[in-house]
Amino acid sequence: MGDLVCRSCRTTYPFDDPRWKCDCGSLLDIRFRAAFDRDRIRERRPTMWRYRDALPIYDEQHIVSFNEGFTPLVEARIHGKPVWLKQEHLFPTGSYKDRGASVLVSRAAELGVSRMVEDSSGNAGAAIAAYAARASIPCDIYVPESTSPAKLVQIRMYGAHLHQVPGSREDTAHAALQAAGQHFYASHVWNPFFFQGTKTFAFEVWEQLGFVVPDTVLIPTGNGTLLIGAYLGFMDLKLAGLIARLPRLIAVQSENCAPLHRMWSEELEDLPSIQTSDTVAEGIAIAEPMRANQIVDIVRETEGTVVTVSDQEIETALVDACRQGWYVEPTSASALAAIKQYPQSAGETIVVPLTGHGLKSTEKLLKLAEH
Amino acid sequence: MGDLVCRSCRTTYPFDDPRWKCDCGSLLDIRFRAAFDRDRIRERRPTMWRYRDALPIYDEQHIVSFNEGFTPLVEARIHGKPVWLKQEHLFPTGSYKDRGASVLVSRAAELGVSRMVEDSSGNAGAAIAAYAARASIPCDIYVPESTSPAKLVQIRMYGAHLHQVPGSREDTAHAALQAAGQHFYASHVWNPFFFQGTKTFAFEVWEQLGFVVPDTVLIPTGNGTLLIGAYLGFMDLKLAGLIARLPRLIAVQSENCAPLHRMWSEELEDLPSIQTSDTVAEGIAIAEPMRANQIVDIVRETEGTVVTVSDQEIETALVDACRQGWYVEPTSASALAAIKQYPQSAGETIVVPLTGHGLKSTEKLLKLAEH
Numbered sequence: 251m252g253d254l255v256c257r258s259c260r261t262t263y264p265f266d267d268p269r270w271k272c273d274c275g276s277l278l279d280i281r282f283r284a285a286f287d288r289d290r291i292r293e294r295r296p297t298m299w300r301y302r303d304a305l306p307i308y309d310e311q312h313i314v315s316f317n318e319g320f321t322p323l324v325e326a327r328i329h330g331k332p333v334w335l336k337q338e339h340l341f342p343t344g345s346y347k348d349r350g351a352s353v354l355v356s357r358a359a360e361l362g363v364s365r366m367v368e369d370s371s372g373n374a375g376a377a378i379a380a381y382a383a384r385a386s387i388p389c390d391i392y393v394p395e396s397t398s399p400a401k402l403v404q405i406r407m408y409g410a411h412l413h414q415v416p417g418s419r420e421d422t423a424h425a426a427l428q429a430a431g432q433h434f435y436a437s438h439v440w441n442p443f444f445f446q447g448t449k450t451f452a453f454e455v456w457e458q459l460g461f462v463v464p465d466t467v468l469i470p471t472g473n474g475t476l477l478i479g480a481y482l483g484f485m486d487l488k489l490a491g492l493i494a495r496l497p498r499l500i501a502v503q504s505e506n507c508a509p510l511h512r513m514w515s516e517e518l519e520d521l522p523s524i525q526t527s528d529t530v531a532e533g534i535a536i537a538e539p540m541r542a543n544q545i546v547d548i549v550r551e552t553e554g555t556v557v558t559v560s561d562q563e564i565e566t567a568l569v570d571a572c573r574q575g576w577y578v579e580p581t582s583a584s585a586l587a588a589i590k591q592y593p594q595s596a597g598e599t600i601v602v603p604l605t606g607h608g609l610k611s612t613e614k615l616l617k618l619a620e621h
Numbered sequence: 622m623g624d625l626v627c628r629s630c631r632t633t634y635p636f637d638d639p640r641w642k643c644d645c646g647s648l649l650d651i652r653f654r655a656a657f658d659r660d661r662i663r664e665r666r667p668t669m670w671r672y673r674d675a676l677p678i679y680d681e682q683h684i685v686s687f688n689e690g691f692t693p694l695v696e697a698r699i700h701g702k703p704v705w706l707k708q709e710h711l712f713p714t715g716s717y718k719d720r721g722a723s724v725l726v727s728r729a730a731e732l733g734v735s736r737m738v739e740d741s742s743g744n745a746g747a748a749i750a751a752y753a754a755r756a757s758i759p760c761d762i763y764v765p766e767s768t769s770p771a772k773l774v775q776i777r778m779y780g781a782h783l784h785q786v787p788g789s790r791e792d793t794a795h796a797a798l799q800a801a802g803q804h805f806y807a808s809h810v811w812n813p814f815f816f817q818g819t820k821t822f823a824f825e826v827w828e829q830l831g832f833v834v835p836d837t838v839l840i841p842t843g844n845g846t847l848l849i850g851a852y853l854g855f856m857d858l859k860l861a862g863l864i865a866r867l868p869r870l871i872a873v874q875s876e877n878c879a880p881l882h883r884m885w886s887e888e889l890e891d892l893p894s895i896q897t898s899d900t901v902a903e904g905i906a907i908a909e910p911m912r913a914n915q916i917v918d919i920v921r922e923t924e925g926t927v928v929t930v931s932d933q934e935i936e937t938a939l940v941d942a943c944r945q946g947w948y949v950e951p952t953s954a955s956a957l958a959a960i961k962q963y964p965q966s967a968g969e970t971i972v973v974p975l976t977g978h979g980l981k982s983t984e985k986l987l988k989l990a991e992h
Contacts, residue, residue: 296667296691316708316946317693320667324688337687340711343948344980384946400771400983406990407943407979572778575687575755577714608778609715609980612771619777 251306252282254442257544265306268361270435270442277541280442282306284486291457296320298349298450304486305353306446312360314385315352316342319450323458323601326574328567329590333600334464336455338476339578343404344607345533346451346476347377350438353447355381358434363387366436369426371419371532372401373606374438374475379410382436389436392426394419398532400610420538439473439540448479449486455601456487463493464599468585468592471501471510471556472534474545476603481548497601498554501545502588504529505558507537514546514556530561530614533581533606559587569618577608580615622677623653625813628915636677639732641806641813648912651813653677655857657824659832667691669720669821675857676724677817683731685756686723687713690821694829694972697945699938700961704971705835707826709847710949714775715978716904717822717847718748721809724818726752729805734758737807740797742790742903743772744977745809745846750781753807760807763797765790769903771981791909810844810911819850820857826972827858834864835970839956839963842872842881842927843905845916847974852919868972869925872916873959875900876929878908885917885927901932901985904952904977934958940989948979951986 254263258276263269265282272278284304294300298319307313321337328335338346347370355378358366368378369392382389390411393402397414406412415422426437438444456463463484469477477499487493503511506529512522521542529535539545549556559567567590568583582605594600608615625634629647634640636653643649655675665671669690678684692708699706709717718741726749729737739749740763753760761782764773768785776783786793797808809815827834834855840848848870858864874882877900883893892913900906910916920927930938938961939954953976965971979986 295693297693315695317695322666322668322688324686337713340713342708342711342946344978380946380948383944399987400980403983403987403990404948404979407940407948407986408946409944569778573754573780575713575751575779577751577775577778607715607978607980608775609771609978612774612983615778616770616774619774 251308252280254278255281268363268434270437270440277440278442280306280446284490286490286492288461298352298454301450301453304453306443307353307356307360309360312356314355314359314381316384318342318348318352320454323455326576328586328602331589331594333589333602335576336451336601336603338451338603338605339582339607343376343380344610345373345377346448346603346605347374347438348380349450350374350444350447350475350479351377351381354436354441354443355385355387357443358387358436359385361434363434365389365433367426367430367433368436368438369393369422370438371535372397373533376401376404378436379405379408382410383408390429392422392429394422398611398613400612419536438475444475445479445482448476449483451476451603452480452483452487456493459599463487463497464601466498466500466598466600468500468502468588468600468602470531470534470581470584470605471503471545472536473539474501474541476605477501477545477548478541481552496552499548499552500554500588501549501556502585503556503558504531504534504564504584505560507535508558509537510539510542510545511556511558513542514549530564530580531584533579534584557588557591559584563587563590565618572608576604578604579606579608579611582606622679623651625649626652639734639805641808641811648811649813651677651817655861657861657863662828669723669825672821672824675824677814678724678727678731680731683727685726685730685752687755689713689719689723691825694826697947699957699973702960702965704960704973706947707822707972707974709822709974709976710953710978714747714751715981716744716748717819717974717976718745718809719751720821720850721745721815721818721846722748722752725807725812725814726756726758728814729758729807730756732805734805736760736804738797738801738804739807739809740764740793741809742906743768744904747772747775749807750776750779753781754779761800763793763800765793769982769984771983790907809846815846816850816853819847820854822847822974823851823854823858827864830970834858834868835972837869837871837969838972839871839873839959840974841902841905841952841955841976842874842916843907844910845872845912847976848872848916848919849912852923867923870919870923871925871959872920872927873956874927874929875902875905875935875955876931878906879929880908881910881913881916882927882929884913885920901935901951902955904950905955928959928962930955930958934961936989943979947975949975950977950979950982953977
């Protein structure tokens with residue numbers, strides 16, 4: 251079907267190897283040729299699995315799915331500008347992370363994995379826990395102590411073993427890595443199969459716009475799970491000769507935690523060590539994104555950029571969005587906030603994913619509602 | 622397009638009359654001939670509005686929508702029995718009430734309404750508030766004081782004027798009725814256009830099963846918003862000659878608040894006054910359903926029944942469902958609990974709607990998670 255390739259030393263491994271990193275310690279990519287058949291796509295159910303021939307799972311029997319995806323794309327006006335909102339918060343667990351979880355847990359099922367480990371600021375953990383439950387594979391989910399109550403309860407109710415780790419998001423990742431020694435590491439950062447799921451975002455946008463790609467996509471970015479996935483998906487379409495160019499991908503960070511922005515604007519070769527402070531956009535509060543170089547390369551290749559928004563701007567954008575009926579979590583509103591400063595050209599088609607459901611952030615939204 | 626007919630005295634009113642009840646004080650029905658064209662349906666986007674010709678809104682411009690619906694229908698095993706779960710919790714506001722809100726608020730937009738009033742135990746209020754926000758129509762939402770925090774925050778964030786009413790669900794309805802004197806009453810109980818939205822549930826099930834109806838549908842029932850809608854939808858299909866028989870509709874109530882069950886099992890002509898106690902299934906805790914007679918008539922006509930489940934059974938079913946990856950609110954689990962006692966025949970196709978998202982009930986689920 252393909253093979254696994256180290257991003258650093260270029261060593262290749264057979265496709266059936268269950269590994270999630272190279273022996274040299276670096277990240278792996280998947281080399282795999284996606285196929286598309288528009289007629290077959292249109293005949294299939296409106297789920298992310300309608301792009302079945304572009305997803306690296308051998309056997310239909312191993313697909314772990316709730317018939318998710320093909321989330322609605324709707325025109326709206328944000329800060330007075332016309333944009334397309336992709337309602338990724340309408341996935342079963344309430345975030346786009348289900349795209350990655352569906353493919354990654356299908357991969358785990360295909361490998362016959364008996365137990366999985368994952369760490370996240372909350373949404374990816376809930377997604378892996380849900381799909382592990384659907385596949386009857388036990389899992390351990392590591393989250394920072396500060397994770398929203400709604401996400402914690404959700405992970406526990408799926409039957410996952412929940413581990414709340416004191417300290418930073420990086421301490422959580424470290425604890426999971428320790429545990430991953432014995433089990434399958436279902437990481438939305440390390441495991442390349444997760445990105446094979448998030449790439450379906452690109453396919454859906456393309457189909458929903460009439461088999462045309464937008465000019466620009468603004469994406470809340472911490473670990474880059476959606477930005478990298480979107481890039482891979484648009485690249486699959488380009489390599490298949492279905493589109494001529496890639497959309498501009500714009501990474502949006504919280505100014506309270508913006509390592510990628512610093513790396514980009516100061517043209518640094520390596521991830522800088524940065525000062526961070528709390529941000530309302532908990533889903534992108536990643537001080538040390540493992541795939542920082544990959545993200546910056548993608549932004550450069552697509553002629554995009556990295557921008558930051560303040561918590562105040564995020565909160566204002568969130569309230570404005572809710573007042574129009576878009577009930578999303580603060581992390582999602584970071585990209586909506588970035589629309590304000592974005593110099594949209596005449597006729598420029600912009601897509602923004604609504605990444606997570608507002609119902610996940612009741613405590614934070616309560617504070618805003620009380621203003 | 623049709624007309625409005627009193628359920629009691631049979632007086633008719635013109636279709637464009639903005640009224641929500643008859644001069645005699647009774648409930649109104651809509652007399653309207655739904656049309657279906659399978660080819661056109663299949664060509665349209667996968668939303669509830671693909672059944673456009675079956676929905677009583679004149680002008681496309683008045684449709685208030687987030688491109689919602691066509692929620693995934695997935696096979697699962699509940700209590701060891703094969704059933705189809707319809708994931709109604711994946712609507713924008715987190716419940717199937719969006720079906721009704723989309724059509725009812727479209728109706729309000731078509732009438733040029735300047736302000737709306739609604740009362741609910743929470744989910745219908747959130748739905749009306751969201752669609753009112755999308756349509757930029759101000760609204761007042763009345764809820765009981767006991768409504769879940771997640772639902773209260775949601776309604777407020779949509780920009781609705783939230784009124785928390787002490788006392789029973791009936792006290793809340795009374796307060797809203799008072800206010801409705803001056804404004805459009807966007808009631809999911811009174812206003813017949815709401816049911817013109819919830820009826821799309823039936824169309825989708827029919828299409829998703831391959832243009833075939835199931836044998837049986839088990840539905841959590843309080844005010845009967847979904848049960849009545851499902852009946853109207855299946856009737857539309859029958860009158861159009863597309864199906865030969867109606868599915869058996871089974872109303873599921875909480876035994877702590879079961880007026881319909883009492884009416885059904887004791888063959889009463891009128892709604893009895895009953896003792897109620899708190900139930901974890903807050904969405905169906907309706908002591909005096911306005912449309913009780915209509916619900917019981919539907920159950921009889923479809924050869925269904927009314928059953929009850931205990932809070933203990935609901936909680937057990939809820940935990941079991943979550944452990945399989947279905948994260949729903951306790952109200953939804955009432956129908957899953959009823960599967961246990963239901964004598965499924967060999968080959969009998971059963972559909973159960975998952976009516977509301979688990980993310981709406983974090984507090985209640987936290988208690989279960991801690992067990």
